[in-house]
Amino acid sequence: MRLFRVMSWAVAVCTLALGALGALGALATPALAKPETVLVFGGSGQLGAEIVRALVAKGHTVSIFVRPSSKLDRLQGVTFGQVQGDVLVEADVAKALKSAKFTVVVDALARGRSQGGGRSMESMRSDGEFYEVSERYISKAAKAAGVSQIILHSSVGAGDSRKAYPASRLAAMAAVLDAKSAGEKHVMDSGVPYTIIRNAILRNAKPGDADNAKLSEDQTKFGMVTRTELARLTAECIGNKACTNKIYHAIDEAMGLPAELRE
Numbered sequence: 076m077r078l079f080r081v082m083s084w085a086v087a088v089c090t091l092a093l094g095a096l097g098a099l100g101a102l103a104t105p106a107l108a109k110p111e112t113v114l115v116f117g118g119s120g121q122l123g124a125e126i127v128r129a130l131v132a133k134g135h136t137v138s139i140f141v142r143p144s145s146k147l148d149r150l151q152g153v154t155f156g157q158v159q160g161d162v163l164v165e166a167d168v169a170k171a172l173k174s175a176k177f178t179v180v181v182d183a184l185a186r187g188r189s190q191g192g193g194r195s196m197e198s199m200r201s202d203g204e205f206y207e208v209s210e211r212y213i214s215k216a217a218k219a220a221g222v223s224q225i226i227l228h229s230s231v232g233a234g235d236s237r238k239a240y241p242a243s244r245l246a247a248m249a250a251v252l253d254a255k256s257a258g259e260k261h262v263m264d265s266g267v268p269y270t271i272i273r274n275a276i277l278r279n280a281k282p283g284d285a286d287n288a289k290l291s292e293d294q295t296k297f298g299m300v301t302r303t304e305l306a307r308l309t310a311e312c313i314g315n316k317a318c319t320n321k322i323y324h325a326i327d328e329a330m331g332l333p334a335e336l337r338e
């Protein structure tokens with residue numbers, strides 16, 4: 076009888092201990108992101124559309140900021156809202172952020188037309204205005220609207236990652252990288268919690284491609300990542316406190332470098 080009582084106590088103590096461990100385990104595991112209301116700038120673009128798909132698949136409510144001329148073919152079959160405007164018109168950006176209670180803003184903008192077309196050196200120089208101005212307007216409007224997180228897609232070569240940029244390409248890209256550095260600074264100085272994700276060489280994923288991409292705080296590397304991988308990494312940072320006020324470099328080291336950049 077005594078032995079039975081001792082065993083019962085032992086079982087009860089073990090059960091309590093396991094319960095406590097379970098609770099600790101639950102705390103240690105990152106909580107699933109709660110559904111957010113997200114505005115994606117550049118949502119009609121190659122990267123932006125992948126991000127919209129990834130966020131909708133996770134249960135977030137997503138709207139995109141688009142020009143009246145933007146083509147939405149990349150988003151067929153996806154449910155999303157739209158706000159129209161030109162990101163280089165401050166009133167359009169401010170109006171967009173007031174049009175609903177957005178909790179997260181994602182900036183996947185790139186200068187030019189997302190449907191293709193070559194870019195002259197002249198247009199590369201005017202990229203400078205684009206990144207500095209668009210990120211200034213977005214940061215200001217996001218702060219005024221009480222947004223909880225801005226995720227900015229930027230480039231390796233901006234800010235403290237300049238040293239990682241290949242010297243052979245630097246002269247052609249310096250103006251763009253300066254503008255992206257200034258854009259990053261607007262986001263960092265906005266007072267809105269931010270996540271900056273830089274990438275070096277973006278590729279479209281092919282069916283069957285592995286996903287080995289990681290977010291790293293090592294700003295010395297230069298490599299490739301696919302838009303699908305970058306969209307997954309973006310979705311993982313939405314509402315995730317671990318990503319707050321971080322500058323990451325997204326890279327899939329297994330992809331190596333394109334032939335022209337190999338030593």
Ligand SMILES: NC(=O)c1ccc[n+]([C@@H]2O[C@H](COP(=O)([O-])OP(=O)(O)OC[C@H]3O[C@@H](n4cnc5c(N)ncnc54)[C@H](OP(=O)(O)O)[C@@H]3O)[C@@H](O)[C@H]2O)c1
Nearest residue numbers: 117118119120121122145161162184185188189228230277
């Ligand atoms: N391509 C690369 O190898 C590379 C390398 C490093 C970093 N990145 C960065 O990765 C990001 C995405 O690149 P991507 O190649 O996927 O972009 P993308 O396909 O060219 O898409 C650009 C997006 O920006 C929008 N946009 C451009 N001007 C606008 C304006 N005035 N008002 C509103 N929207 C405007 C486009 O709208 P429309 O649909 O109307 O054109 C489109 O949705 C960018 O931050 C880029 O700088 C790219």
